[in-house]
Amino acid sequence: MEYEIVMGLETHVELSTNTKIFCGCTTEFGGEPNTHCCPICIGLPGTMPKLNYQVVRYAIMAGLSLNCEIAEIAKMDRKNYVYPDLPKAYQISQYDKPLCEHGHIELSSGRKIGITRIHIEEDAGKLIHERGQTFIDYNRGGVPLIEIVSEPDFRSVDEVTEYLEYLQLTMRYIGVSDCKMQEGSMRCDVNVSVRPVGSDKFGTRTELKNMNSFTNIAKAVKYEAARQIDVIESGEKVVQETRRFNDAAGTTESMRGKEDAHDYRYFREPDLVTISVSNDEIEQIRKLIPELPNKKISKYIKEYGLSEVDAKLLVKYKRVADFFEKSIDGLKVYKNCSNLIISLIFSKFETEEQKEQFNINVEPEDMNELLKLLEAGTIRNNVAKKTLGEMLATGKKVKDILSEDDLKGLSQEELTSICSKAVESNPKAVADYLGGKDKAVKSMLGFVMKNTQGKADAKLAEKIIIDIIKNNN
Amino acid sequence: MVTREELLDLALLSKLDISDSDIDKLLGDMEEIIKFADTINAASTGDAEFDNINDLQNVYREDIVKDSFLQDDILRNCKTVENGFFRVDNHNHVE
Structure with missing residues (x-):
């Protein structure tokens, strides 16, 4: 029998606020253990949490960018569980009244992926298990997160990857998160089930927890789908449970039975008041959202005449796209600029991180000056390349490098x-x-x-x- | 009815040392506390809405960093501490 994989994603995104969600402690990554803490974020009795408005603003920005409806009334709830990563024995999250609901994104194939909801919540502390003991650092406890929950709309690993890359890029563009999977500021749980092709019923799902790289997600999903098909083919039933991916073995293994909502005994957080969002407020927040990456890509292709590959390469890094747009000011040909960035400037960087940072010696105004000379035919492409190379290496300006003779061009x-x-x-x-x-x-x-x-x-x-x-x- | 064992379990979980001579008095106190909760539970509340009793909304904080507490102060109530970490030794429930 032929099977189809069905997947839904829960993506946790750490927000780039200065302070934690309910107290003024810094959200800075790292630091000595338990030095970014106060009685509120270590959950001492009698302390009162107070919501950081930037968290609400960022979550609404994320919601608007993913075509969500923003709730007029939202509230916070306690999700009860006993595990030492949260010392209060509950996490403050949102249960039945999240800030954003009913969104979607469109994949390049034209298929829509539904966004069920986006809610705000606090992150847990970090546990290190060693020698049969557990060491706890609460620096991360209380750092604000949004959880973006998708509908079970994914049918292939490629769709999952495209969606996650889209989320990552969008969140970076709107500036609410750096979404670094390797540092844990973007984490993903994948709900996986299989069913015979053509069936409209969902199979029993398992949840793969805390996936921290695109490669691992792909490996884990492939393994898990094959495992479930094996279980079904051998006449047994898939058990609903939470599983973890074992990176070294390339397999998934059972962690615990899957909890349902009632296991968490959700109830309203009595220490926090209702969140009421007005239309005016939503419109104010909407103004903070810059042009989104998918719009930029289609603009670069349709209006600027770039190839799809080049457009995507430039838009992939927000600082590069910003540099590109400033550099082409007043020009007629945009391809010269994209060619120089992609062929020459990118070759100076070894890592994705460096492209992301885009730390270069050249200001967009200087790049613009060089491109104007190239467009006017005053200098040729090879001279432009050589000049840009020197500008990048030395930080010199165009006029310091090109002689008067060069700038005269050739009649x-x-x-x-x-x-x-x-x-x-x-x-x-x-x-x-x-x-x-x-x-x-x-x-x-x-x-x-x-x-x-x-x-x-x-x-x-x-x-x-x-x-x-x-x-x- | 609160049993002696339940009281001792509770004391253990709360990290409280209680002496044998206190047990009877504490059992009485616990009974009273639970009775008090029963009294509240029994109150007739009709259609009253308890979801947001203060009728407050949008109480927010600005995103401005304040000094955190000193590590020593954060760890002060914990009996098992190592290298700045809280340490959990008996972790049957910790994976």
């Missing part, structure tokens, strides 16, 4: 005169050309390039050379 008369000399001093090449060897023009072109220090437009020079030969004969 049509000058070029024609050098082309004439090329023809005069290469009688053999001329004879070869006339004898039917078109390639013979190249040696005369070489003469022109050498004598113009590469400033000549090769295509134009070739045409002039051929015209001169034809006129002479």
Whole structure:
């Protein structure tokens, strides 16, 4: 029998606020253990949490970017569980009145993935298990998270990857999170089930917890789907449970039976008041959202004439897209800029992180100046590349690198005169050309390039050379 | 009815040392506390809405960092501490 995989995702995204969700402790990553803590975030009795408004604002921005409806009234609830990563024995989260609901995104295939809800909650502390003991650091406890819950709309690992990359990029663009999977600021639980192709009923699902890389998600889902198919084919039933991915073995293993909502004994958090969101407030927050990456990509392709590959490469890193847009100010041709960024500037970076940071010596105004010279034909592409290379290496400006002579460019008369000399001093090449060897023009072109220090437009020079030969004969 | 065993379990979980001579008095106190909760539970509340009794909304904090507590102060109530971490030794329930 043929099976289909059905998946839904719960994605935790750590918000880039300065302070924790309910107290003024810093959210800075790292630090000595238990130094970013106070009685509120270590859950001492009698303390009163107070909601950080930036968390509400960021969650609404995320919701609007993912086409969600924003709740007029939302509230916080206690999710009770006993585990030492949260010292209160409950997590403050949102149960039946989350901030955002009913959103969606569209994949490149045109398929829509529904966003069930986005709610705000506090992160738990970090546990380190060693020598049969557990060491606890509560620095991360109380750092604000949004949990983005999708509908079970995924049918392949590729769709999951595209969705997560989309979320990552969107959250970075709107500035609510850096979404670094390796640092845990984006974490993902995948609900997986299988069913016979054509069936409209869902199979029993298992939940794969805390996946922290795209590669692991793909491996874990493939393994888990195959395992479930094996279970079904051998006449047994899939058990609803939480499983973890064992990276070293490439397998998934049972962690615990899956909890249902009633296991958590949710009830309203009595220490926090209702969140009421007005339409005015939503409109104010909407104004904070910049042009989103998917819109940018289609603009780059349709309006700027870039290829899809180039458009995606530029938009992938927000700082690069910003640099690109500032650099093309007032230009007519945008491709020169994207080519220089992708072929030359990107080659200076070794890691994704460095491209993300996009720390370069060149201001967009300087890049713009260089591109204007290139567009006007004052300098040729090879000179532009060489100049940009030097600008990147030394931080010098265009005018410090190019001589006055370079900046004058090459007039049509000058070029024609050098082309004439090329023809005069290469009688053999001329004879070869006339004898039917078109390639013979190249040696005369070489003469022109050498004598113009590469400033000549090769295509134009070739045409002039051929015209001169034809006129002479 | 609160049993002696339940009281001792509770004391253990709460990390309280109680002496034998206190047990009878504490059992009485616990009974009273539970009776008090029963009294509240028995109150007739009709259609009253308890969801947001203060009728407050949108009490927020600005996103401004304040000093955290010193590590020593944070760890002060914990009996087992190592290298700045809380340490849990008996962790039957911790995976």
